[in-house]
Amino acid sequence: MLSNVRPWAAVVAGISWAALTLYLLWQCANASVFVGEYSFLRLMAGPGYLVAEQLKTLPADQREARMxxxxxxxxxxxxxxxxxxxxLPPEALIMLRHQQPAQNSDEDITYFPLDGDTLIQFGPMWGTAEVKDLLQFPVYWITACVAALPVxxxxxxxxxxxxxxxNDLEALDACIGTLARTPNAMLPAMxxxxxxxxxxxxxxxxxxxxxxxxHREVSQAVSHELRTPLAxxxxxxxxxxxxxxPVTRTRLQERLLTDVEELEALVRASLAFARMAGAPSDLQHEPIRIREWLHQEFALLDGHHRRLSLETDPTDLELIxxxxxxxxxxxxxLSxxxxxxxxxVCVSAAYHGQHHLVLHVDDDGPGVxxxxxxxxxxPFVRLAMGGDEPGGFGLGLALARRATQWHRGELSVARSPLGGARLSLILPLRPL
Structure with missing residues (x-):
């Protein structure tokens, strides 16, 4: 706990403690000469009486020489x-009239009556202790040493x-430099x-x-994919x-248009993948009825000749x-x-536990x-399935998995009951 105290705080505390110690020592020195008023008046009664007895028998002009x-x-x-x-205060005058010693208001001077008009003044009695006087007493040295220990x-x-x-800041500076070169480096003990x-x-x-x-992976893959159509x-x-x-030129122009479309598709896919590099911060969560939504997704698929089927259990399955x-x-x-x-192609959806939904996409193809x-x-991985040449750019499933991660879900592939591949998507029913 004490090791966490800031250095400047410790210094301030030490100086404050030293000042307080010196102040208390000085107060002790001043208080050491203090005597209660009543005891002091009793103490001064004897010297006052003796001096008065010495002076009363003398004429007034000889008293000062005797004094x-x-x-x-x-x-x-x-x-x-x-x-x-x-x-003098009124109570002091009363005491003097009764032949008793009295003190002034500051209690540093004592008066003893000599006659009706003359008083014997003792003091000022108290003075501030000097440093040389304090240094003569070992007790003050001992007190100062003991008081200095906390300081x-x-x-x-x-x-x-x-x-x-x-030392920690130096280690932190070195660690930051190391992490910039080797992010998986072992952290120093701090x-x-x-x-x-x-x-x-x-x-x-x-x-x-x-x-x-x-980004390096995408750049290398895109540059590799660009070489073939550009060539x-x-x-x-x-x-x-x-x-x-003219016929040859027309065929070559058509081929050029096909290559341009392929390049455009590659650029769009690469940009989509790059945009998914960071988690989106503006997700718009809304209730989605699974059966109606999947039918809408089916309607957006054009140019295929596959039989699509949908099964949901229950039929009113919904997520946000x-x-x-x-x-x-x-x-x-689906693509x-x-x-x-x-x-x-068969799509099925059902509850997966109490808080998740599972969506299976099955096909009767060669499988994985x-x-x-x-x-x-x-990304950019294309595998030949069933002896067919791989198509596309190998970004579709990479995009799907990354988007699934942003949606706090899981995406995996297994063997389908239809004989092909089963892509299984597990999603939370509510935002996490």
Whole structure:
């Protein structure tokens, strides 16, 4: 606990404690000469009486000379004063009239009556203790040493905390440099207060590295995919420049248009995949009736000759989710199933536990072998199925899985009861 005290706080506390200690020592020095008023008056009654007895028998003009001789025997001032020249409280005047010593208002001067007009003044009695006087007493040295222990302890703790903080900052600076080069590097041993920061920095470094890998992966894949259509286009343009046959030129133009469309499709798919690199922050959750929504998705599929069937249990199955994100997922799952199905695609939906829904997309195609079931979700991975040449760009299922993750769901592939592939989508019924 003490190690977490800020260095400047420890220094301030130490200085404050030292000032308080010195103040208390000074107060002790001043208080050490204090005597209660009543005891002091009793103490001064004897010297006052003796001095008065010495002076009363002398004429007035000889009293001052005698006082000069007596003054040498006292350690404090002694004078003769006229009662009319001083100001005394009423109770002091009463005591003097009764031949008793009295004090002034400040209680630092004592008066003893000599006659009706003259008083013997003792004092001022108290003075502020001097440093040289204090240093003569060992008790003050001992008190000062004992009082200084907390000061030294706080200063030591402050310097230790400052040294540890500087070491932690140096280690943190070195760790940040290491994480920038190697995000998975082992974190250094530091104070517990720095652990959350280091873990967050490491997570950010890993995220940035993963993002860079994804962009590098996309860039390499896109550049690879661009080579084939660009080469065909370059070859077609060369032939067009050499050929005068209208039929040949028309065929080459059609081929060029096909390659342009392929390039446009590749660019659209790559941009869609790049946009999915980060989690969307504006998901619009709304109630979606599964059966009605899937029928709408079926209606958007054109140009295929597969039998589509739908089963939902119960028929009023519903979830709350983002319609655009779910459309992206299901559209790619259906497109993949239609591409590889021989004749039939079956979609089924049901509850999966109490808080989730499962959606199966089954086809009767060649299926996916076990060792390739994770590869098909990687971007730009196209696997030959049933001896057919792979089509598309290998981004559909990668987009579907990434969108599923943003929707807090799971997407996997297994063997279908129809003999082909079964793509299983598990989604929460309510936003998490």
């Amino acid at each position: 000069e001789t007596l003054r040498a025997r006292f350690q404090y001032p002694v004078h003769l004063v006229n009662i009319d020249d001083i100001e 030294l302890l706080l200063l030591w703790l402050g310097l230790r905390a400052r040294s540890r903080r500087l 104070s517990k207060e720095w652990t959350p920061l280091l873990q967050t920095l490491q997570q950010h470094a890993q995220d940035i590295t993963a993002m860079g890998e994804r 065909r286009m370059r070859f077609a343009l060369t032939l067009m420049g050499k050929s005068e046959d 989710g983002d319609r655009a994100l779910l459309h992206l997922i299901v559209r790619n799952l 993949n199933a239609i591409t590889y199905a021989r004749d039939q 072998v076990a060792e390739n079931r994770e590869k098909i979700f990687e």
